[in-house]
Amino acid sequence: MNKDIFLTNNLTNKKEKFVPLDEKKIGMYVCGPTVYDNPHIGNARPLVIFDILFKVLKCKYGKNTVTYVRNITDVDDKIINSSKENNISIADLTKKIIKIFTDDCDFLNCEKPSEEPKATEHIELMIKMISKLIDKGFAYENKKHVYFLVNKFKDYGKLSNKKLEDLIAGSRINVSENKKNSEDFVLWKPSIDKEPFWDSPWGKGRPGWHLECSAMSKKFLGDKFDIHGGGLDLLFPHHENEIAQSRCANDTDMFANYWVHNAFITMSNEKMSKSQGNILKISDFKKKMSGQVLRLALMTAHYKQPLDWNDKLLNDCKNTLEKWYEVYIKLDTKIKIPDEMLLPLYDDLNTPGYIANLHKLYEKASNGKDKDKKIFVSACNFIGLLNQTKEAWLDFKKLKSLISEEDIIKKITLRNKARDDKKYEEADKIRDELLDKGVLIEDKDGKTNWKLK
């Protein structure tokens, strides 16, 4: 489509027109998972958001022009601790979690990135980068540690809007550390006990976490590239440190041109945390619902806004898909989506706006014309929805409710007891809670029946 893409760039705090360095070679780097535990719903948001951005970029610039790199952190303190706690080798643990992560991405219908480099396969590049930083005077070695000298980089804090003086004032040097300044961060540290290690000019050790993204983005996208993405929690210090390392090592005035961050998922709804317990791991949802429900739910808020996660949201999304599948039609050929349909996505990835357009297309498709149904399904497919056939969706539905049968019966017993005790407010609350989970209850002839909505 001959329209510009706009993105909110955290480097300038402005919504800006996206101008690639090279229209034929677009690069996007997104910080990927640290593979120490099953991914949870918070990890799912960037997966879906940047998958959509990948699709939008390909739509504008062509399928083979976009390189999307998402790394896998497979050496880190959290991994070492989890391996000790669970008595499993680091290799077995990371292999297991990478498999779960890949399955989760499939479940969410996310396309595979162009590259998924692992940190442990790029240690040599990281060592090279550290040596360069030491040679140029941006880093120093002390007792087998190497630190980045933050006060040597004049733009430090520009991305996160932090002033170096404030950072210094807000931190204290830990006596066990060997840094010159409190704000310096580690590039290399010695490995102790049975921790994984690599040989380096500074002894047996392992890299600091921030370094891998600088090394791997350079390998796959070069010294400068277009978009760097990730969750908002990575803005500081991780992304700030990536910029410092890369620009100083590569001698550039720029690292990534556009910094795009997704906001958090919040759990303000008490009902969710109480009733769902541990069902915040993506893999746990698999037994309960189609991945499409999750995917749609993750798009309902703009990526810059927090998304409140609750049962009602999931139930609404399930009902929306249910409705949309009524006009589902199998596509034999590729159908062009009207340009105006895509406008919200081009405008800073406005997914709620795109969903609103889908609702309009659905209304049109409901009149029964195959042509309109095809356009509707094609527009859904564009953002990774309705890719399952109707049969597969219906199959899923049969066994999917947000609550087990045993729990439904328990809840109904509690609700009826509350009614007997004349605690009507409490009884109504339980009924509404069940309704939020898609369970409808009816009282008839002194008995309570239930069914799935």
Ligand SMILES: [Zn+2]
């Ligand atoms: Zn990173």
